[in-house]
Amino acid sequence: MISDFDVLLKLAEENNLKNKNTVTTIGLSKSLTVSQQTISRKLIELEKAGLIVRNSSYRGITFSLTEDGTKFLNEKFIKLRNVLTKTTRNSIEGEIVSGLGEGKYYVSQKEYMLEFKKKLGFEPYAGTLNMNVNEMELAEFLSNIQMVVINGFKKSERTYGEIYSYPVRINKELEGAIIIPKRTSHSRKIVEVIAPVFLRGTLKLTFGDTIELIGKK
Amino acid sequence: MISDFDVLLKLAEENNLKNKNTVTTIGLSKSLTVSQQTISRKLIELEKAGLIVRNSSYRGITFSLTEDGTKFLNEKFIKLRNVLTKTTRNSIEGEIVSGLGEGKYYVSQKEYMLEFKKKLGFEPYAGTLNMNVNEMELAEFLSNIQMVVINGFKKSERTYGEIYSYPVRINKELEGAIIIPKRTSHSRKIVEVIAPVFLRGTLKLTFGDTIELIGKK
DNA sequence: ATTACTACGATCCGAGTAA
DNA sequence: TTTACTCGGATCGTAGTAA
Numbered sequence: 001m002i003s004d005f006d007v008l009l010k011l012a013e014e015n016n017l018k019n020k021n022t023v024t025t026i027g028l029s030k031s032l033t034v035s036q037q038t039i040s041r042k043l044i045e046l047e048k049a050g051l052i053v054r055n056s057s058y059r060g061i062t063f064s065l066t067e068d069g070t071k072f073l074n075e076k077f078i079k080l081r082n083v084l085t086k087t088t089r090n091s092i093e094g095e096i097v098s099g100l101g102e103g104k105y106y107v108s109q110k111e112y113m114l115e116f117k118k119k120l121g122f123e124p125y126a127g128t129l130n131m132n133v134n135e136m137e138l139a140e141f142l143s144n145i146q147m148v149v150i151n152g153f154k155k156s157e158r159t160y161g162e163i164y165s166y167p168v169r170i171n172k173e174l175e176g177a178i179i180i181p182k183r184t185s186h187s188r189k190i191v192e193v194i195a196p197v198f199l200r201g202t203l204k205l206t207f208g209d210t211i212e213l214i215g216k217k
Numbered sequence: 218m219i220s221d222f223d224v225l226l227k228l229a230e231e232n233n234l235k236n237k238n239t240v241t242t243i244g245l246s247k248s249l250t251v252s253q254q255t256i257s258r259k260l261i262e263l264e265k266a267g268l269i270v271r272n273s274s275y276r277g278i279t280f281s282l283t284e285d286g287t288k289f290l291n292e293k294f295i296k297l298r299n300v301l302t303k304t305t306r307n308s309i310e311g312e313i314v315s316g317l318g319e320g321k322y323y324v325s326q327k328e329y330m331l332e333f334k335k336k337l338g339f340e341p342y343a344g345t346l347n348m349n350v351n352e353m354e355l356a357e358f359l360s361n362i363q364m365v366v367i368n369g370f371k372k373s374e375r376t377y378g379e380i381y382s383y384p385v386r387i388n389k390e391l392e393g394a395i396i397i398p399k400r401t402s403h404s405r406k407i408v409e410v411i412a413p414v415f416l417r418g419t420l421k422l423t424f425g426d427t428i429e430l431i432g433k434k
Numbered sequence: 435a436t437t438a439c440t441a442c443g444a445t446c447c448g449a450g451t452a453a
Numbered sequence: 454t455t456t457a458c459t460c461g462g463a464t465c466g467t468a469g470t471a472a
């Protein structure tokens with residue numbers, strides 16, 4: 001019995017070894033020891049599931065992993081990493097960048113504000129600190145923090161979605177949280193941090209400075 | 218369709234590779250969204266395949282992963298790491314720090330110098346640029362560069378060991394290499410960079426500035 | 435409470451084969 | 454050469470249930 005994971009991992013390996021993204025179902029079937037027909041069907045299923053995009057002809061199949069496909073593998077990687085290595089990532093560093101973030105808009109909404117106060121224990125300053133981080137480090141870091149779900153709401157015909165928040169300690173001084181809107185599916189290089197105070201002011205930071213977040217709990 | 222990998226990973230997460238732990242088939246069935254009966258059968262199969270040892274009673278199942286079970290997960294982990302790090306990291310940034318490095322001493326040795334010229338294609342300036350980097354980023358970065366081994370030698374009863382060098386491009390302008398003595402076993406936060414010119418002068422850098430290295434090949 | 439057997443419908447695999 | 458369809462046999466998943 002072959003799984004999506006097996007096939008996707010093999011595709012990712014093929015994709016890396018050669019720079020070409022062309023494979024044949026026969027080649028894959030040999031390296032995975034299943035039939036050509038099964039591979040053909042599996043690739044169709046993976047495409048339907050949105051994990052790859054695919055273009056087949058009588059000369060083979062060209063493909064690439066979608067963002068969701070990479071994310072799928074990355075999640076497995078992080079779980080394995082947490083299980084197989086004793087040291088887990090409970091801190092992350094990042095560079096402060098200027099914000100064109102949507103976060104400020106969110107924290108300005110009264111309804112979110114009340115939720116933040118109730119669930120995180122503080123009323124956030126009406127702005128966010130934007131931070132440039134390594135994507136893989138971020139994924140590892142977040143996987144070790146207990147996520148707090150901030151409920152969405154509806155107001156004047158617009159729907160405001162759920163926000164995932166991750167409590168952190170900032171530069172070993174201040175309490176705060178990383179916030180990530182639920183509907184954001186792509187992985188991020190920039191995250192937004194909220195806190196009860198104006199962080200750039202309180203910590204005397206300028207763009208380009210590095211700050212450290214430590215996961216709480 | 219649930220795979221051995223899914224179940225084994227969940228088991229490993231449950232006990233975090235401690236020696237023994239107790240789970241219930243009902244609990245596992247909920248977190249993996251399959252039936253209790255399927256989990257029961259899967260655990261029996263995993264035991265027959267030699268991936269876990271298992272002891273069941275009316276109070277639950279105590280189990281542990283066998284060596285083969287851990288190996289199974291570890292192989293997946295390594296494949297994922299190779300695939301995911303290769304696609305993500307071929308550059309690294311770091312801050313220039315003042316050097317108390319041993320590198321300057323090395324590049325001053327005639328024997329090393331000749332090796333550098335022969336194998337890297339340039340004769341290094343007799344000094345190194347010291348750079349503060351994130352250890353994990355460095356490990357990922359270096360794993361993607363083809364290492365060039367600089368041979369050691371003996372001179373007046375002292376042994377000079379091998380040096381590992383990693384060709385890089387500096388700030389998209391200059392050729393150079395990271396050098397790491399072979400006998401250094403601990404992971405490093407500071408690496409030394411060599412180049413055919415005095416880097417701080419040529420690039421007009423001062424301590425605290427950030428530079429970017431891009432892996433070659 | 436549990437685990438795990440039986441039975442059977444659902445799903446998967448792959449040989450044959452069309453395009 | 455390919456990919457990918459059909460379909461029969463094999464395997465999987467789960468409801469019911471015994472222990």
